[in-house]
Amino acid sequence: MIGTRIGSVAVVAAVVLLVMPEQSPLTARAGQAAKPAAKPAPPAPRLPNGRPDLSGVLNGGGGIAARNLKKGDEIVLLPEAKKLMDSRQSKDDPEANCLPTGVPRMNPYPWRIVQQPTHTESTHIFILFEGNVHSYRQIFMDGRPHPDDLVPTWYGHSTGKWEGDTLVVDTVGYNDRFWFDFDGHPHTTQLHTIERFTRTDLNTLSWEITIIDPGAYAKPFTVQTRAEYKPGWELMEYICNENNTNVPHIQGPAVPPGGR
Amino acid sequence: MKHKLGVLIGIAGILWPMAQLHAHHSFAAEYDEKQVIELKGTVTRFDWLNPHVRFYVDVKDAKGNVTNWDLELMSPNTLTRAGWDRHALKVGDTVTVTAYRAKDGTNRANARGNVILADGRKIFAGDAVGGDNR
Numbered sequence: 001m002i003g004t005r006i007g008s009v010a011v012v013a014a015v016v017l018l019v020m021p022e023q024s025p026l027t028a029r030a031g032q033a034a035k036p037a038a039k040p041a042p043p044a045p046r047l048p049n050g051r052p053d054l055s056g057v058l059n060g061g062g063g064i065a066a067r068n069l070k071k072g073d074e075i076v077l078l079p080e081a082k083k084l085m086d087s088r089q090s091k092d093d094p095e096a097n098c099l100p101t102g103v104p105r106m107n108p109y110p111w112r113i114v115q116q117p118t119h120t121e122s123t124h125i126f127i128l129f130e131g132n133v134h135s136y137r138q139i140f141m142d143g144r145p146h147p148d149d150l151v152p153t154w155y156g157h158s159t160g161k162w163e164g165d166t167l168v169v170d171t172v173g174y175n176d177r178f179w180f181d182f183d184g185h186p187h188t189t190q191l192h193t194i195e196r197f198t199r200t201d202l203n204t205l206s207w208e209i210t211i212i213d214p215g216a217y218a219k220p221f222t223v224q225t226r227a228e229y230k231p232g233w234e235l236m237e238y239i240c241n242e243n244n245t246n247v248p249h250i251q252g253p254a255v256p257p258g259g260r
Numbered sequence: 261m262k263h264k265l266g267v268l269i270g271i272a273g274i275l276w277p278m279a280q281l282h283a284h285h286s287f288a289a290e291y292d293e294k295q296v297i298e299l300k301g302t303v304t305r306f307d308w309l310n311p312h313v314r315f316y317v318d319v320k321d322a323k324g325n326v327t328n329w330d331l332e333l334m335s336p337n338t339l340t341r342a343g344w345d346r347h348a349l350k351v352g353d354t355v356t357v358t359a360y361r362a363k364d365g366t367n368r369a370n371a372r373g374n375v376i377l378a379d380g381r382k383i384f385a386g387d388a389v390g391g392d393n394r
Binding site: 090093095109130131132238244245247250256 | 368
């Protein structure tokens with residue numbers, strides 16, 4: 001019986017290791033032991049019109065973690081933005097209060113890219129989020145410009161175009177209410193993001209984000225992140241504020257004393 | 261049965277590192293990583309709700325005084341993907357839980373590792389420590 005149990009664990013472990021993201025410590029260990037290297041993943045699929053098919057359920061990606069900064073880039077806050085960040089308290093984090101995460105922060109739940117229609121050029125691409133409030137991003141693919149006078153919103157106004165096999169999304173018109181991370185990195189309504197989405201193989205979406213905000217940062221910076229396609233997953237309902245009892249118990253500054 | 265249990269434990273162990281990212285609030289702002297407590301008691305309530313599944317446990321001390329603890333797990337969706345369902349715990353179950361206590365001193369804690377039932381079944385609780393890097 002114990003043998004069966006160990007056998008089951010081993011089988012599950014082997015299966016899971018095959019589908020774990022590359023950066024996982026588990027796979028890193030397995031990678032060192034595996035000889036020869038695993039076969040490369042199949043290439044990214046394409047739509048009938050030849051464009052890369054980005055659609056599917058994804059997990060991960062986004063954020064402004066220092067470990068993902070493009071080589072040579074740095075996050076340099078302007079004095080006013082630094083002051084604002086230093087004053088922020090964890091209890092006020094919009095995400096903890098079940099508000100949207102904006103761009104490029106991600107909640108810890110899967111998301112889905114929907115590309116429509118598939119028989120001609122897409123007029124829109126949608127990104128559906130399981131968390132934090134079942135929100136979505138709408139990317140206009142029909143060549144329209146950004147309007148001159150935008151009401152500031154959580155996800156802004158996004159236009160997209162293809163550069164080869166990369167979807168380039170340009171977004172302005174953000175509000176200044178969301179935080180970039182738990183530490184409370186701020187931004188202003190001058191925020192402008194340029195995102196480059198490339199499905200590098202069947203399983204992987206490269207998502208590079210450039211943050212341009214002359215109201216909060218001394219210079220633009222770029223983060224390079226990856227999300228993993230999850231073909232067996234579906235989005236599930238997640239209504240964050242149905243029983244959010246955490247906020248009254250959250251305490252202290254967003255950046256803990258001594259840093260995170 | 262044991263075969264299935266083995267698989268579940270295997271999945272739990274492997275999912276543990278992935279699960280560390282699953283909280284909608286800063287772990288460190290609510291729970292104390294250094295204050296690990298062990299509680300044994302009876303489940304009085306099991307709320308399969310967002311953003312966190314919670315269960316409540318009556319714990320009796322040496323003098324017979326009963327304290328009700330509020331224990332936090334990950335979200336229903338994360339637990340579902342890790343093999344749980346809303347029938348995993350029942351009111352009246354005797355459980356042993358290891359957890360990180362709330363910093364504000366209330367009887368609230370974030371469950372870690374496995375929730376252990378009286379019959380020895382272990383149910384994966386996850387571990388939210390280290391999930392603040394986003």
